[in-house]
Amino acid sequence: MESLIVILVGILVSVGTYLVLSRHMIRVIVGTAILSHAVHLLILAMGGLKKGVVPLLGQSEDGFTDALPQALILTAIVISFATTAFLLVLAYRTYKTNGTADFRELRGISDE
Amino acid sequence: MTFELAIILLPFIVAACIPIFYRRLPKKAIGWVVLMVPLSLFLLLTTYIPRIAKGQTFSNYYEWIPSFNINFTTYLDGLSLIFSLLITGVGSLVILYSIFYLSKKESLHHFYCYLLLFMGAMLGVVFSDHLLVLYTFWELTSVSSFLLIAFWHHRKASRAGARKSMTITVSGGIAMLVGFLMLYSMSETFSIREIISNIDVISEQSLFIPALVLILLGAFTKSAQFPFHIWLPDAMEAPTPVSAYLHSATMVKAGIYLVARFTPIFGGEMIWFWAVTGVGLLTLFWGSFNAVKQVDLKALLAFSTVSQLGLIMSLLGLGSIAVYLGYSKDSIIYTQAAFAALFHLINHSTFKGALFMMVGIVDHEIGTRDIRRLGGLMPILPFTFTVALIGSLSMAGMPPFNGFLSKEMFFAATLKITQLDVFSIDTIGVLIPVVAWVASIFTFVYCLIIVGKTFFGKIKPDILEKNPHEAPIGMLISPFILIGLVVGIFIFPNLLGHYILQPAMAGIYPTFPSTEELTPHISAWHGFNMELWMTIGVVILGITLYFLLKRWKPIYRWIPQRLTLNSLYETVISFSENVSESLTKRYMNGNLTHYFSYIYMVFVIVVAGVFFLTNSFEWSLVNNSSVESFELILVFVVIFAAVAILFTTSRIASVLLNGVLGYSVAFFFVIFRAPDLALTQLVVESVTTALFLICFKFLPDLTPERTSKRVKVSNGVISILVGATVTIVGLAVVNYEKFETISTYFEDAYNLAGGKNIVNTILGDFRAFDTMLEVVVLFIAGLGVYTIIKLKAKKGDADIEN
Numbered sequence: 001m002e003s004l005i006v007i008l009v010g011i012l013v014s015v016g017t018y019l020v021l022s023r024h025m026i027r028v029i030v031g032t033a034i035l036s037h038a039v040h041l042l043i044l045a046m047g048g049l050k051k052g053v054v055p056l057l058g059q060s061e062d063g064f065t066d067a068l069p070q071a072l073i074l075t076a077i078v079i080s081f082a083t084t085a086f087l088l089v090l091a092y093r094t095y096k097t098n099g100t101a102d103f104r105e106l107r108g109i110s111d112e
Numbered sequence: 113m114t115f116e117l118a119i120i121l122l123p124f125i126v127a128a129c130i131p132i133f134y135r136r137l138p139k140k141a142i143g144w145v146v147l148m149v150p151l152s153l154f155l156l157l158t159t160y161i162p163r164i165a166k167g168q169t170f171s172n173y174y175e176w177i178p179s180f181n182i183n184f185t186t187y188l189d190g191l192s193l194i195f196s197l198l199i200t201g202v203g204s205l206v207i208l209y210s211i212f213y214l215s216k217k218e219s220l221h222h223f224y225c226y227l228l229l230f231m232g233a234m235l236g237v238v239f240s241d242h243l244l245v246l247y248t249f250w251e252l253t254s255v256s257s258f259l260l261i262a263f264w265h266h267r268k269a270s271r272a273g274a275r276k277s278m279t280i281t282v283s284g285g286i287a288m289l290v291g292f293l294m295l296y297s298m299s300e301t302f303s304i305r306e307i308i309s310n311i312d313v314i315s316e317q318s319l320f321i322p323a324l325v326l327i328l329l330g331a332f333t334k335s336a337q338f339p340f341h342i343w344l345p346d347a348m349e350a351p352t353p354v355s356a357y358l359h360s361a362t363m364v365k366a367g368i369y370l371v372a373r374f375t376p377i378f379g380g381e382m383i384w385f386w387a388v389t390g391v392g393l394l395t396l397f398w399g400s401f402n403a404v405k406q407v408d409l410k411a412l413l414a415f416s417t418v419s420q421l422g423l424i425m426s427l428l429g430l431g432s433i434a435v436y437l438g439y440s441k442d443s444i445i446y447t448q449a450a451f452a453a454l455f456h457l458i459n460h461s462t463f464k465g466a467l468f469m470m471v472g473i474v475d476h477e478i479g480t481r482d483i484r485r486l487g488g489l490m491p492i493l494p495f496t497f498t499v500a501l502i503g504s505l506s507m508a509g510m511p512p513f514n515g516f517l518s519k520e521m522f523f524a525a526t527l528k529i530t531q532l533d534v535f536s537i538d539t540i541g542v543l544i545p546v547v548a549w550v551a552s553i554f555t556f557v558y559c560l561i562i563v564g565k566t567f568f569g570k571i572k573p574d575i576l577e578k579n580p581h582e583a584p585i586g587m588l589i590s591p592f593i594l595i596g597l598v599v600g601i602f603i604f605p606n607l608l609g610h611y612i613l614q615p616a617m618a619g620i621y622p623t624f625p626s627t628e629e630l631t632p633h634i635s636a637w638h639g640f641n642m643e644l645w646m647t648i649g650v651v652i653l654g655i656t657l658y659f660l661l662k663r664w665k666p667i668y669r670w671i672p673q674r675l676t677l678n679s680l681y682e683t684v685i686s687f688s689e690n691v692s693e694s695l696t697k698r699y700m701n702g703n704l705t706h707y708f709s710y711i712y713m714v715f716v717i718v719v720a721g722v723f724f725l726t727n728s729f730e731w732s733l734v735n736n737s738s739v740e741s742f743e744l745i746l747v748f749v750v751i752f753a754a755v756a757i758l759f760t761t762s763r764i765a766s767v768l769l770n771g772v773l774g775y776s777v778a779f780f781f782v783i784f785r786a787p788d789l790a791l792t793q794l795v796v797e798s799v800t801t802a803l804f805l806i807c808f809k810f811l812p813d814l815t816p817e818r819t820s821k822r823v824k825v826s827n828g829v830i831s832i833l834v835g836a837t838v839t840i841v842g843l844a845v846v847n848y849e850k851f852e853t854i855s856t857y858f859e860d861a862y863n864l865a866g867g868k869n870i871v872n873t874i875l876g877d878f879r880a881f882d883t884m885l886e887v888v889v890l891f892i893a894g895l896g897v898y899t900i901i902k903l904k905a906k907k908g909d910a911d912i913e914n
Contacts, residue, residue, distance in 0.1 A: 001737045005780075006842035008747050012773075014835030015754040017712060021705055021827040024814055026763055030770050033800065034754065037777050042842055044784055047855075050737045054785045055870040057862050064870065065785045068855045071874035073789055075886050081796045082893035088807045089897045101812050107702040 005045040012038035025091040025101040029084065036080035040073045116172055116186040116239055119153055119196070123232030127225045134221035143211035146224040150203035150231060157196050164193050165611045167618065167627070171241065171305075185303060187241035190615025194454060195238040195362075195369055197612070198461050202361040203231050205590035209469055210353035212586035213476060223263060227357070230256035234362055238369055243292040243302045247285070250330070253363050254281040260358060261350040273346035276681070280343045281333050288330025288370075294323035295377075308376045308622060315380070324378045327370065328387055335367025335421050338395040342677050345414040352472030355410065360417045360468055361461040368421065368457060371428050375450070375620050379435030382535045389429030393547045395422025400554035404561065404661075405668045409471045409481040413464070416507065416558060419551065420460050423522060426548075427453035430525050431620070433532065439624050445528060447630050450620050452521035454613050455634070459514040459601065463506040466594035467562070470499045473583040473591075474566060478575055483561065488571030492580050497567045499591045506598045508559035508654070509552065509647060514601035516647075517634055522548065523643040549646055556654030557661070564658070605634040712830050720837045723844070731843045743783060750776045763814045767804040771797060788871045 012034055019031025047066035053059055055067040095101045126149050134142055160170070174184040188196075207227065214220060233256055236249030254277075262274035292302075298314045299307045307314065314320060331337075336344040347359050358364070371388060378384045399419025406412040431450025437443035473496045475481045478489070490497045502513060509519030526545040529537060537544075582588075601608055609631055617630040624630060638644065657664070673679060699706070723729050753772040760766045774797030781790035858878060861870045865877035875883050 001739050001743070002846045003731070003733060003736055003843060004739055004744075004747060006839055006846060008750060009842055010835040010839030011751055012754055012835075013838045014831045015758060017834045018758060018827055018831035021708055021712075021830065023705060023819065026766070026811060026814060030757060030766055033770055034757070034773060037773055038838075040789075041777060041780065042838070044781070044786065044789075045842065046845060048735075048737075049784050052785065054787060055859075056787075057859075057868040057870065062859065064855075064859055066853060066855045067858055067870040067874060068853075070786045070789055070871045071879065073786075074792055074871065074875060075882060077789070077792050077796055078886060079889055081800060082890045084800055085803055086893045086896050088803060089900045092807055092810050093900045095811055103704045106704075 001049045002045050005041055005049065009038045009042045009045070012041070023103050025094070025103070028103075029087045029091060032087065033080070033084055036076065036083075040076060043069045043073050043076070114172060115156065116170060116188050117174065117184070119156065120186070120232060120236045120239055122153065123149055123228040123235065127228035127232065130221050130225045130228070139216045139220060140211075142220050142224060143207060143214075146228060147204060147207045147211070149228060150200040150207060153235075154197065154200035154204055157193065157200060160188065160193060161611055164188070164190055164615045167615065176245075181302060182244055183242055184245055185241040186239045187305065188239060189619045190612070190617070191369070191372055191619030192238045194458065194612055194616050195365065196235055198365070198458070199231060199234050199238070199362050202357060202461055202465055203227075205465065205593060206353045206357040206361075209356070209472070209587060209590040210351070212584055213353055213472055214351065223260075223351070226256050226259045226263070227354075230260065230358060230363070234366065237366055241304050243295065243304065246304075247289050247292060250288070250334070250366065251282065251285050253366060254278060254285060254334075257281070257347070257358050257363055260354045261347050263351055263354065264349070267349065269346075270349040273343075273349040277343040277347045279685070280340050284330045284333025284340065287326045287333075291323045291326030291330065294319045294326070298323070304373065304377075311377055314377070321381070321383060324381060324384055325387075327374060327378075328384075331367035331370040332391060333367070334370070335364050335425065336395075336418050337367070337391050337422060337425060338398050338418075339677050341395060341399065341418040342681055344418055345411050348408075348410040348414045352410070352468060352475065355413075356465050356468035356472070359414070360464040364417065364421055365424075365457060365461075368424050368428065368453070371425065372450070372453070372616075372620050375428065375432050375435060376622050379432035381436075385429055385432050385436070385535055387429070388432065389426050389544065392422045392424070392426025392429055393544065393551070395419065396426060397422075397547050397551040397554075400551045400558065403558040404554055405665065406558075407483050409474065409483060409486075409562065409566065410468075412483075412558060412562065413467055413471060416555070417464060419555065420456075420464065420507070423548075423551075424453045424456050424460065426544075427456065427522060427525060430529050430544075433529065433534070434621065435623075436534065444624075444629050446525075446532075447617065447621055447624070448521065448632050449525035449529070451609075451613060451617060451630065451632060452518055452525055454616050455521065455605075455609070456515075456518035458608065458612070459506070459518050459598070462594045462597045462601070463503040463513070463515055466499050466591040466598065467503040467507070469587070469591040469594070470496055470503060473499075473587055476587070477580050477583055479578065480575075483565040485572055485575070486566045487569035488567070489580075490567040492571070493567075493582050495582055495588050495592075497563075499588075499595055500563050500567060502595045502598055503591075504559040504563045508556045509650070511636060512602050513598050514605070515598070517602060517605055517636065519552070520638070520643045520647065521632075521634075523552075523646050527642055545646075549650065552646075552650045553653050553657065556650050557657050560654065560658045561661075602636065605636075609634055709827070709830055712834050716830070716833045716837050719841065720833070723840055729840060729844050730847065732847060735847055746776055746779055746783075761814055763808060763811075764805075766814070767801060767808075770804075771801040774800070786871075788869070 016031045016035035016038060019027045019034065022028065022031070047069035050065075052063045052065035055064040055070065091101060094106070098106055100106060126146065130142070130146070137145065170186075170188040172186045174186075176182050176184045207224075210223070210227075214223065230253060233249045233252035237246055237253060240246040240249060258274045258278040261277055262270050264270045265274075295307060295314070296302055298317045298319055299310050301307060301310075333340040344359060344364065348355055350359065396419050399415045399417075399422055403412050403415035403419060406415060427449045431447055431453060434443045434446040434450070437446065471481060473493065474486065474489070477493065477496075478486065480486065506513035506515035509515050523545070526548045529544055530541045532538070532541070614627050614631040618624075618627045621627075621630060699710075750773060753769045753776070757766050757769045757773075760769065774793065778790045778793040778797065781787075781793055858864075858870050858874055861867055861873040861877075865873040867873040867877065
């Protein structure tokens with residue numbers, strides 16, 4: 001299962017990278033969202049998958065699954081949400097100011 | 113005893129305090145406060161003179177970065193003492209002079225801050241025994257010189273001069289650093305004294321000569337030796353007190369110090385003898401020759417400084433022959449050249465400092481330094497005239513001034529060296545006194561120009577109109593003290609020789625048993641010997657040339673403008689600027705996508721490269737858990753959604769597909785026993801999707817990418833490589849079991865933190881700080897979102913920032 005997930009992560013990263021490399025701002029933002037999904041799955045896979053019970057005391061005596069990656073991912077989910085929101089607003093502002101959402105067209109418009 | 117360290121640190125401490133306290137002081141007082149620093153240091157240093165004259169040295173050791181073998185070792189001997197007395201003594205006079213010279217409207221706190229910075233750095237150079245510490249202070253003097261030359265930074269010439277001096281001296285400094293590192297690799301110590309004591313081992317090694325050349329490069333650039341002298345005339349854009357202090361009395365003598373300090377190490381080499389002597393003589397000639405054609409008094413003094421530095425340098429070169437010959441009754445005589453070098457070093461500081469201050473007064477009172485517009489100032493500026501006359505005559509080598517004594521010794525040294533037959537001196541050595549003599553004639557001519565063109569002749573009517581008058585007494589004190597020294601040293605030269613110069617000789621010739629023999633008795637009258645006849649010849653020819661100046665001046669036009677060293681420097685600088693600009697523009701083209709691909713390519717090359725080179729990729733399915741069929745379906749759903757995003761042209765579709773991805777990940781979290789994650793992911797994914805949809809109201813629709821096929825393919829290749837690299841890393845790490853899991857610690861959550869949900873206790877208790885900072889990140893993002901939406905950039909705002 002772990003290897004399967006890691007391969008899936010690789011595919012997601014490829015898709016995310018391709019989107020980040022594209023010219024349109026929305027694609028880039030979606031790309032970063034996909035990259036964060038991939039990273040979450042990767043961190044979870046590092047701790048081992050399906051090797052224990054839900055990390056809630058009282059459900060069982062021991063043999064919990066690794067709780068640390070879960071805590072890390074929880075933080076990461078929230079932060080990636082914040083980043084996505086910020087990027088969206090940034091894109092909105094850039095579009096308003098420059099009238100385009102295409103990186104190649106933005107290149108000449110910097111206010112130097 | 114930590115006095116030596118205190119001496120170095122005091123200027124830095126005061127310099128650091130000035131920006132804080134200058135507002136509380138009246139503008140006038142700041143100079144007087146700063147004056148206390150060099151004055152007290154000077155007085156403190158004079159207390160060392162008797163002890164050092166007895167042959168004592170003072171060495172202290174402070175650990176700085178012991179793991180890198182870098183320690184702060186101060187070493188105070190006769191050689192350091194001469195320089196430190198010059199730094200603090202001339203420093204005091206210059207600061208006193210600057211109080212009256214600089215207008216109250218200038219940003220005085222900057223000026224004195226830089227000046228103290230320089231003073232501390234320069235003291236650090238002469239007190240450091242550790243090569244790297246010496247190098248640090250050395251570069252710090254270049255930096256402070258840069259700041260001081262560019263003090264009037266609104267002027268283009270000031271900025272250009274500052275940049276030029278920085279470029280040349282720092283390049284030389286870096287060469288010197290490499291030389292120091294070579295010395296370290298040979299001797300395995302950074303201490304100059306230890307290197308000197310191990311000289312037999314070092315001088316055999318192959319790096320010895322390269323180290324010698326590189327260190328000389330550092331000294332030559334700093335001391336404005338040919339062909340690096342071109343920065344010094346441009347440095348005259350600095351305020352005159354700075355020119356008097358840095359660019360004639362102290363900083364430019366750092367190279368002299370370095371050569372003197374390293375004479376015991378390299379002095380026995382032929383290449384050292386010829387490089388130092390030859391470059392010195394060439395500089396002496398070239399500087400004096402070019403000084404004659406200058407029309408700006410300060411430029412004239414700059415070239416004269418170049419020339420005099422060449423004189424001192426060549427004397428040190430001549431003196432190094434004694435190191436080669438070793439100690440014997442006959443070789444003692446050749447050490448007199450080094451003695452004359454130190455003697456002239458002091459003399460030069462006195463008369464050149466006075467002359468610079470004189471030019472400052474003329475500039476200040478008359479408003480110009482151009483000798484074509486000056487003339488007949490003697491009745492208007494009688495005191496200034498006295499300074500100019502005595503200073504110039506001393507520089508020209510006339511009695512009864514100190515310049516005469518050292519100039520005679522210089523002639524004597526050049527004559528004496530021709531009697532040797534080592535280093536092929538017997539063939540071309542005859543040139544040494546000839547060049548020295550010719551250069552002295554030009555020196556005499558420009559000294560006459562300084563006095564004659566400024567103070568004699570007819571006064572120009574436009575100057576008379578301004579009703580000029582003599583400078584205030586405060587501006588005259590410093591030059592008159594220096595002039596007093598010029599005369600005083602002539603009368604009592606042996607006092608200086610015994611107390612100051614003799615201990616310094618021990619620094620240059622540490623292997624010679626007694627310094628008593630190294631100290632010649634200086635006397636003004638030797639009878640009619642060769643030296644005196646040379647001087648008489650200089651006077652006769654000099655006066656003749658001065659009066660025939662108009663006749664032979666056209667020879668300066670023989671050298672075409674584009675063949676000068678200055679134009680060569682300009683060409684090199686502008687060429688390298690253009691090349692680096694076009695090169696940078698090629699890859700920094702403003703296209704964000706390109707920058708992304710650089711980052712990704714570096715990632716792939718470094719990470720995958722390490723796996724490839726170290727062959728460390730290992731992967732087995734042994735520890736993997738089983739795969740159920742519904743999980744497989746979920747995996748395919750994710751892959752399908754991801755790949756479909758690539759091909760969709762509708763933004764709604766792409767966002768919904770992204771939502772599908774997010775919810776599938778939430779399902780994975782459920783399967784992988786992470787209920788908290790699943791819940792969070794569901795909430796966040798819903799909000800994100802909603803956010804995307806809201807934003808679409810304001811954002812343009814997705815247009816099909818109009819990129820060429822080549823770009824698409826290369827992007828695709830980069831993406832696949834990045835994905836593959838991540839997969840490789842992931843697969844290699846899944847089975848990594850070298851470290852035990854630390855998660856078992858958190859399983860005691862109920863006892864440690866009082867919670868039953870382990871993930872929650874980690875977030876809320878064990879790693880609560882992380883969570884708090886996460887909240888801060890959220891807050892900052894929220895703030896950013898708010899301001900970006902609210903902020904209405906007005907037209908024309910962008911201009912204010914630039």
